Amino acid sequence: MIKNKVTKKLTIKDFEMALGEKLSKFVQDSILSNEFKYKELSEEQNNELILLIIKTLVEENPVKTGDSRINDWEIGWEENLNLLKSKKLKIESLIPKYFSKYNVVRFNGRFIQPISERFEKNTLSILVDYIFDKYLENNIDNIYEFGCGTAHNLLQVRKVNTEVNIWGLDWAKSSQKIIALINKKGIDKKINSHNFNYFKPDIKFNLGKNSIIYTVASLEQVGNRWEKFINYLLLQKPKLCIHIEPIEELLDKNILLDYLSIKYFEKRNYLSGFLSGLKKLEKQNKIKILKADRNNIGSLFIEGYSIIVWQPI
Ligand SMILES: C[S@@+](CC[C@H](N)C(=O)[O-])C[C@H]1O[C@@H](n2cnc3c(N)ncnc32)[C@H](O)[C@@H]1O
Incomplete structure (x- = not known):
């Protein structure tokens, strides 16, 4: 039995182990600016979580991704929009409400129980800081x-670059309304928005010169229908494309938590065949993959924050 009473704190070393590399001073400082207090779980608690996941996979029918979900996103982001309207410059209004539903996260191959507030959101923010840096x-x-x-990741760009134009795209119109308000309230004056659907990319929407594009836990929503978006990017030729997304190919089916994560991806119809597809494009000399790594950080059901970086040739 693991003792479950001791409060611990994620350290720079924990994140370096998760990401498999030495982290820059910027990312180290970002880790230190958070609390990241947590508890280890007992074997019994761990087993209860595994049972919960198996029951969900076998007995429940969680909503699947796809075209019909647009309304759910509209409504979700409308709630954040109303919060932002009612508060003065409150960046917290932009935090999605789906984080920390179960107050358990996976970190370096095990479940842990967060004590510090916004633990999962803040671990994801470290990954966003990492890619921007x-x-x-x-x-x-x-x-x-x-x-x-809600564009909360985009605002993090300002920690490393105050000049770059930032653009938020989404198929939900409430996202564009949030961005308009961010601009109007003066939270960021160089933020722009555009309505964009991965399933029907607006090929008339041209990316500016010297551009980088990225996605965070959103391409996950297209299942195996990522090809149109990639074709759009191949035409637009941004300098770099970065994804923090669930990538089944990077997990190991022979490890219990990985296996359950892959099964959950399938159950929800999350992104699939994406890395294999990019590798095919690389063989055809259409793109170059610069990074494709898991990072051992995730939520109760999935390890959803693997990082892929590639560039069109
Ligand atoms: C889990 S949220 C992540 C939002 C944001 N990237 C973040 O990290 O907070 C998924 C996002 O993908 C968007 N999305 C889902 N399907 C889409 C599609 N077909 N085209 C464009 N955006 C889509 C949703 O509207 C939602 O904003």
Whole structure:
């Protein structure tokens, strides 16, 4: 039995182990600016969680991704919009409500129980800081988040670059309303938005020169229908494409938590065949993959934050 009373704190080393590399001073400082207090779980608690996942997979019918979900997203982001309207400059209004539903996260191959507030959201923010710090060069003029929701990730760009134009795209119109308000309230004056559907990319929407695009937990929503979006990007040729998404190919079917995560991806119709598809494009000399790594960080049901970086040739 693991003792379950001791409060621990995620350290820089824990994140370096998760990401498999030494982290920059910027990311280290970002980790230190959070609390990340948690408890280990007992064997019994761990088994209860495994049972909950299996029951969900076998007995429940969680809603699947696809075209019919647009309304759910409209309604969800409308709630954040109303919060933002009612508060003065409150960035917290932009935090999606789906984080921390079960107050359990997976970290380096096990479940842990967060004590600090917004633990999962803040671990994801570290990953966002990590990609911005590593890939947002000074000569970039525009950065686009596709499937940006409330645009809270985009605002993190300002920690590393105050000049770049930031663009939030989403199929939900309430996302564009949020961004208009962010601009109007002066939270960010260089933020822009555009309505964009992965299933029907607006090929007339041209990316500016010197652009980077990224997605965070949103391409996950297309299942195996990612090809049109990738074709759009191949035409637009941004300098870099970055994804923090669930990537089945990077998990190991012979490890229990990975296996359950892959089964959950299937159950919800999350992103599938994406990395294999990119590898095919690489063989055809259409793209170059610069990074494709899992990072051992996730929620109760999935490890959903693997990082892929590629560029059109
Ligand atoms: C889990 S949320 C993530 C939002 C944001 N990236 C974040 O990290 O907070 C998924 C987002 O993908 C968007 N989305 C889902 N399907 C889409 C589609 N077909 N085209 C464009 N956006 C889509 C949703 O509207 C939602 O904003």
